[in-house]
Amino acid sequence: MHLMDWNIVGVAETWLTNTVVNNEIEISGYSFARLDRAGRPGGGVCLYYRATLPVTVQPDLKVDGIEAVWISLHHSKQRHLCACMYRPPAESIHYWDRFEQALHQAAVVSPSVTLLGDFNINVSSAATPQLHRFNDAIHSFGLKNLVSVPTRITPRCPIGTTLDLILTSSPATVSYNVIPCTLSDHSAVHARLDLALPSAKHQHSSQRQGTSLTRNMRTIYFPEFRDELANANLSVFQSTSSTDEMWSAWHTKFMRVLDRHAPLKSTSRKASSYPPWSDRELYQLQCRKKRLHRQWLQNKDSTHLYSAFRRARAAARNAYRRKRNEYFQILCAEHSRNPRKLWHILNTVTSRTRQRIEPMCDVEDVATAFSKVVTDNDRPPVLTMPQGPSRPTALSAFQYVRTNSVYRLLRGINAAKATGSDSIPGVLLKCCADIIAPSDAALINASLSRGTVPSAFKLAHVSPL
Structure with a gap:
């Protein structure tokens, strides 16, 4: 493709x-x-x-x-x-x-x-x-x-x-x-x-104005969800599997259970709310125009419906312009003694804006611009850390992670935070911590013993400002 x-x-x-x-x-x-x-x-x-x-x-x-x-x-x-x-x-x-x-x-x-x-x-x-x-x-x-x-x-x-x-x-x-x-x-x-x-x-x-995929967490009956998750054998890994395969198997099993209890659904997003000068009269005129337009599309041979639709469209357009002008006239009268605010209102009415730099959407353009900013500026001095006692560097020197430690970390997740790249809501990780803690601990210990980290753990959502 x-x-x-x-x-x-x-x-x-x-x-x-x-x-x-x-x-x-x-x-x-x-x-x-x-x-x-x-x-x-x-x-x-x-x-x-x-x-x-x-x-x-x-x-x-x-x-x-x-x-x-x-x-x-x-x-x-x-x-x-x-x-x-x-x-x-x-x-x-x-x-x-x-x-x-x-x-x-x-x-x-x-x-x-x-x-x-x-x-x-x-x-x-x-x-x-x-x-x-x-x-x-x-x-x-x-x-x-x-x-x-x-x-x-x-x-x-x-x-x-x-x-x-x-x-x-x-x-x-x-x-x-x-x-x-x-x-x-x-x-x-x-x-x-x-x-x-x-x-x-x-x-x-x-x-x-498009759609976004969301999950309705209210549809989950947590006792059944926990029972099915406990029977999903999250901790069963093949000894010859790599860390990427282990994580993929764990994530696939978890998401399969989640999709059955809270499937993804499309929800529409609106770009903006109604303008500040909108009221009930304007809303009713817009609804009448749309209703007549739908009726005319179903019967395009009707000249009566087309004439009614044109009159409703003209009435809605004229009412929109009238209320918009009245709104800005009131604002200009209120801020007549504030030149800065007054010019801002006038520029909004006349659609005059400052020249803006279009946001960069291409990943390579963003990376090139970021690298240019870093290389053009003077780099900060490197801090010299005091020399302490030498520490072991071999991964075999790490102690295995205990299930209780993973359980405490999962229970400490803030459920109000947004989901990460794994698309797993934090509230599920928190409420099912006792079920998924053993499998997570096994995955972490396998990663430490093999010296490799799953590729999915290296991903992050980066939003350039």
Whole structure:
């Protein structure tokens, strides 16, 4: 994915279950949204997207009986919906009713839609069952399939079938090609979508408006969690394993139990609150405008709804400007004797700001700038420590860590602190200290005796100011 520089990658029929935790399928530089099939094996979809893209996951577009993951890509003050979808081959014709329901919900959110996935319907053959129902569904929502070449070739069907499709509402902006794949009998379908993405400043704002993965700790019933954790055999390590393998095994077992009791969920984040001049009247006008806009999108042939939407939009815009002007007039009157504050208000009204240095997001740029600051400045003098009695340097001279010492350290964790790179909340380490202390002590003693530290212990979250 890094070599091909792909921004969005959809995987259909993942076969993932709840026993596979998220950190097992993570890819550096990418975020992802997954939907596993429940109740029976197979199926499932997963959608990877570059972490720097202004993307919002849309769990509200989920429809029962449709295996699909939806995300919205922000561009030019608009949203483009992308989805990865999988349709099982044995689905009945009633599947397309649910499919139309999913398309209807997507059309309400945004008229710009692109669907990728394995639909298990051969569009290259007119004799394919349910093909007419599929065409009616996509044409009624203004979608067009772009793939016309075979995407699956098997010994039983050497001419190939076209099952992996690209459905889009903007065919003029999408180009595609089929890439043979050795990992599956399906070929990978690569599409290029030409969108005007926002500038760096707007990208940072969109990221703040995106989603974050959190755990609801209130859903954990701690007696059951402790019992399952005690039966997870955290202290069982292979004698030939390295410290990295020991830590990975411990962390995987712990996270597997945690994901079953407090699974990760996506929560939306808002970039900012309402402006200070907002009130209930303005809020009601905005809600009325959005409601009429949704109604008009569902029935675009209605001129009455479009006229009502335009009037509501003009009323909300005029009210916003009027209340904003009144707010700043009051501020200017209050600070008329404070020139500094008054100029700050005027610059805010006229959108005049000082020239700012854009933050550096590239890791190499940050490291280069940091090294330059360190080398350009005079280094502080090296402090000479007084010579004391010589101490042993061999790791074999360290005393083994006792379980009681680890237990006291775990019980002393501040549960209000943020989690580290291991993504384990401190409150769980504290409440389960008696269970995990023996395995932690064994891991620490193995690290001391072998003279190696797990690579994960050398990681830290660094936020340049």
